[in-house]
Amino acid sequence: MAHWLMKSEPDAWSWEQQVKKGAKGEAWSGVRNHTAKLNLMKMKKGDRAFFYHSNIGKEIVGIVHIAREHYPDPTAKAGDPWVVVDVVADEPLAKPVSLAVIKDEPKLKEMALLKYSRLSVQPVTDAEWKLLCKMGGVKA
DNA sequence: GCCAACGTTGGC
DNA sequence: GCCAACGTTGGC
Numbered sequence: 780m781a782h783w784l785m786k787s788e789p790d791a792w793s794w795e796q797q798v799k800k801g802a803k804g805e806a807w808s809g810v811r812n813h814t815a816k817l818n819l820m821k822m823k824k825g826d827r828a829f830f831y832h833s834n835i836g837k838e839i840v841g842i843v844h845i846a847r848e849h850y851p852d853p854t855a856k857a858g859d860p861w862v863v864v865d866v867v868a869d870e871p872l873a874k875p876v877s878l879a880v881i882k883d884e885p886k887l888k889e890m891a892l893l894k895y896s897r898l899s900v901q902p903v904t905d906a907e908w909k910l911l912c913k914m915g916g917v918k919a
Numbered sequence: 920g921c922c923a924a925c926g927t928t929g930g931c
Numbered sequence: 932g933c934c935a936a937c938g939t940t941g942g943c
Contacts, residue, residue, distance in 0.1 A: 788929085811927095812938080834929055878930080897928050897936065925940080931933085 782908040783818065783828035784892060785843070785866070786899045794830050794840040797868045804846045804867035807900075808854045811861060815900040820849045822864050829903065829911065830868070831892070838877040839915065842869045873916030886910055 785807060787793070797805060810816055822828075822845045830841040847865035855861040881887045887910065891901035903911070912919040 786929090837930075895936095896930070897938090899928085921943090923940100923942090925938105927938085928936085930935090 781821065781823065781826050782903040782905065783822060783826060784831055784839070784901050784903050785828050786831045786833045788834045789832045789836055790834070794832065794868070794871065797830060797841070797843065797866070798871075800868070802867055804865045806853065806863040807866050808852050808863045810852070810863070810900060812897075812899065813860075814895075814898055816860065816862060818900040818902060819862050819864050821902075822848060824848055827869065827908075828866065830866075833899075836875075836877075837879075838875040839872060839911065840875050841871045842917065843867060844869055870917060874914070876911055876915050880914070881911075884910070884914075 807819070810819060824845055824847065826845045828843050828845070829839045830843050831839050843866040845864050846867045849862040849864050852859070852861040852863045881890065881892060887893070887907060890907055891898060895901065909919045
């Protein structure tokens with residue numbers, strides 16, 4: 780099972796808002812980058828992803844899972860290639876993992892978060908996932 | 920098809 | 932508020 784990291788500016792869509800949606804979840808809309816779109820299309824139902832607050836907070840705050848695989852983004856123009864997946868909040872990190880802490884951890888030097896800082900939907904390797912869960916105080 | 924100009928993202 | 936990275940657009 781693959782793991783992911785999804786970024787959102789808390790001003791636009793925060794972890795708290797995601798949690799309020801409960802088991803119903805919410806469409807992850809607004810992705811307008813082809814690399815990010817390809818990652819959305821690779822996601823399988825049940826895959827888990829970190830929820831990262833960009834710009835404000837700059838930390839991984841929670842874990843979500845994919846409740847519905849990709850379908851056309853309802854916020855895009857008809858005929859556009861953009862897609863969404865539905866995500867459901869699972870649990871918050873006991874201890875949010877900040878960007879600064881990630882930068883300080885040599886084992887996480889290769890994370891897409893650091894290498895492709897503008898990519899909003901990105902893969903996380905199994906090793907990175909396990910370590911980040913440990914750092915965040917949750918079970919992998 | 921190249922490349923300069925411009926817009927957006929996101930860290931600082 | 933600034934700036935680097937980088938994707939997109941448009942003139943040639």
